[in-house]
Amino acid sequence: MAEIWISWRNKMKRITIKTIAEQLGLSIATVSRALQNSHEISATTREKVKQAANELGYSPNVYASGLRAGSSKTIAVIVPEVENHFFSQVISGVESIARLNNYHVLIYLTHEDPVKELEFVQLLGNGRADGLLISVTHNGNGYAHLDQLVAANYPLVLFDRLVNELDVPKVSTNNEVVSYEATRLLIERGAERIAFLGLNPNLYIIRTRLAGYQKAVQQYRPGAEPMVFSGTGRPDEDIARLKDFIAIHQPDAFLGASESMALLLYEISRQLGQSIPENYQLISFTNLAAARFLSPSLASIVQPAFEIGKEAAELLFKVIKKKKIYPAEASPTLPSVIQEGDSIRTLRP
Template sequence: MQPVTIKTIAEQLGLSIATVSRALKDSHEISQATREKVKQAALELGYQPNVNASGLRAGSSKTIAVMVPEVENHFFSQVISGIESVAREYDYHVLIYLTHEDPKKEEAFAHLLGNGRADGLLISVTHNKNGYAHLNRLSQAGFPMVFFDRLVEEVEVPHVCTNNEAISYEATSLLYQRGAKKPAFLGLDPDLFITRTRQAGYQRAVEQFDPGAIPLLFAGSGKPAQDLPRLHAFFKEHHPDGFLGAAESMALLLYELGSQENFQIPKDYQLISFTNLSAVPFLHPSLTAIVQPAFEIGKEAAELLFKVIKKKKIYPAERKRILPSCIRLAASLRASKG
């Protein structure tokens, strides 16, 4: 089926293309009766304006791009909701790119954006062992860009994240205070910003509560089928009695491990994890969660991006926005001794 265009409407009504175009834009050069007739025909024929083309003629696509590694993680879906709430206020569309943790996809998407597909980019990066020259090129070319959650420190653009190091220190301290002797850290790729900063908070607590102890570090791949047997071997070797999960996928693996091996949480090991999963209260036992202000992170990042797009002044304090997370206590921790 051929798409309905302005030409289609013009031929249907016996009008010129210019007249139909002006009528759809509510031009006062066209009579009210003709404008209504054109709009009714457009509705009946199912006409959809080409937002991208009209935006390009005005020097803008009226679109912002959001690049994320996944949407199965509830954090990212909530961030996108926050971004969309701001984009609507500016009458912008949101174009979502999923990298699926594939750096080649991220590089290809960045190339597309450099060709004018969108007016700006909000991005949470995937790990790229070859570096981030593709993002540096965009930044140096003046393309508006803001990082959120996963950022690249050597690319000097504004970013929004949570207090990763501080909240991880607080969570690990809580594990010790509830009786853990050998807490372990379950991270993702160790080169990712979120893994490094969360691991730093964990290690600071270990140094304080058990000076000289060797930190127990597990680096997940993000692929459960591969990570579960590795986690089982890690548990058998080190016998940790507490875990700090740097991502909700890590926490869910521990529930799976407990189910397979008949471990009891929190008797055999206690658990705290970063997660924005709405079903946390329904896990058995319910998970003690580090909840990030995902919706607010999305809103803040989008507001920053529109400031860059509209060339408004951004003060130094605005370039690095850190929003606090909170810990919601639940049954995956033992009862307080106090």
């Protein structure tokens, strides 16, 4: 991974027509005309220039050319996936604001691959869009590629999955608070051994949700050892690992930090001949509209995804238009809500 990062870090250096000209020993004008297929330039030189541009990772700076016209009228959104209903709803919120500003929206999916994220950021840094909204994937090598955008004054807003070290506008929900409240709800319904179902523990969003869970366990079940399961995102592998986790730790309730992890419990309960909530109660973060139609209906922590998308886009357009962003509005936190379902026990009178 380190070798990949070094390669992409080098590619993140701004590749311009001047870079190509210096490498080939040609004038900037010649390179520019060659890239435009000008017949004033020989076919051999045009081919040589295009090959060098491809090898160096050159992309035309449409942003720079767009400045002459005022704007490219496009913003970009980078997300890990769209199968998660949260991100689909965020994108809908972004598009609603983009339309009001007569902008188009480009959507890039990283599929949790940091190399893809680096590639997309490189393209956007070369001016493919006027600004970027991003929910980051985990990157063990850090986020220098985003630092470079910030250093270049490129309009950037983070949402949901944040990087606190970046001094840019951020939009999130009250992950720690609502995780604490959800864990406390399970305790009120009689849970004694509550486990946390998460994903990559290095993701900021997972850490904050875990912190809320741990705080509630420590407060209401003093001396109890927090039980934390970190999924890989690969269902077959996670089902097998989670079965072992249940056999070893014997939890009677789960807080799901991700809907994908929570849904695995439905399959596991079927395979093991167990039932929810009799064998274990379950509440999870999810924006899945069909959560209430599951059997049993899933107790849900619902994030204001559409509103997060709108808020993030509004902040981005303020930055694009060079309006002042006050500290109080630069990092709004929108509250999530808990919706009860049959996957937790009813409160006894």
